[in-house]
Every structure is written in structure tokens, then in C-alpha cells.
Amino acid sequence: MSQVSQQTAYDDNNIFAKMLNGDIPYHKVYEDDKTLAFMDIMPQAEGHVLVIPKQKAVDLADLEPEYAAAVLMTCKKIMQAQRQVFKREGIIQMQLNGSEAGQTVFHYHVHLIPSSIHELGKHAIKMANQDELAEQAQQLAAIINA
Secondary structure, eight states: OOOOOOOOOOOTTSHHHHHHTTSSOOOEEEEOSSEEEEEOSSOSSTTOEEEEESSOOSSGGGOOHHHHHHHHHHHHHHHHHHHHHHOOSOOEEEOOOSGGGTOOSOSOOEEEEOSOTTTOOOTTSSOOOHHHHHHHHHHHHHHHTO
């Protein structure tokens, strides 16, 4: 029987923790008391948004139920806005747990990508234009807050 490897410990210096602490800038789309949604700076497709809980959780197994529910409700809001702004019916919802699954930032997060799985680009290959990200964040936020 194979052994399960030890889960990664939460690192208070991960990039998402720094964003939540206000230590680094980001293009905010939505925020409430339990979640934060922002533009991915190295998107796999136009309009790629990340949703994170305001809880220190490495992956889904660490997430408290009220934060898990809040993340899903935020995802729903973001997806509805993405469909309007980017004129895409299809939204890829992706969440990776652990390095073997491809997780690179060890703070629980959900990717919402207005694209087709057949058109999806590679992640973390090319930095997006910051002005375009800011504009996209404003367009999404305007729909969510309307």
C-alpha cells in the first residue's frame, strides 16, 4: 500500500496571503468579508479570474465550510459577469489540490476562465498587459455591483 505524502503547510508569505495583507497590488474584481476575486496576471485566456478565501487554507481539505460556500457564491457572481463582459457561455472552473495536481500557490483558489478546454493556453507563460487587466477588472466589477 502506498503512503500519502505530507500535505504542504500554509506559508504566510505566499503571494495570495501578501495580496490579502495589502502588501502587493492586484486588479480586484470583487471582495466581501470571506472572499477576494482578482485578475490572473498570467492568464490562460482573456478574462481569467482567481477567487480565494480569506482563510489560511492550502487546499480544499483545509477549507472551513462557510468559506467553501462563500467561494462558490463568489464564483457564481464572477461567472455571470464574465459571460456578459467576454461574450462567452463556457467558463472553465478549475481548482488544483497539491503540487502533484499542479498547484503552484499554496493558498486555496479557484480559476474561472472564459474559454473552451480546447482553446485553453498554458498557465504562467506570458504576463498580461496590466492596463488591459485593470479594464477587465473594472468591467466585471461594474456588472457585479450593478
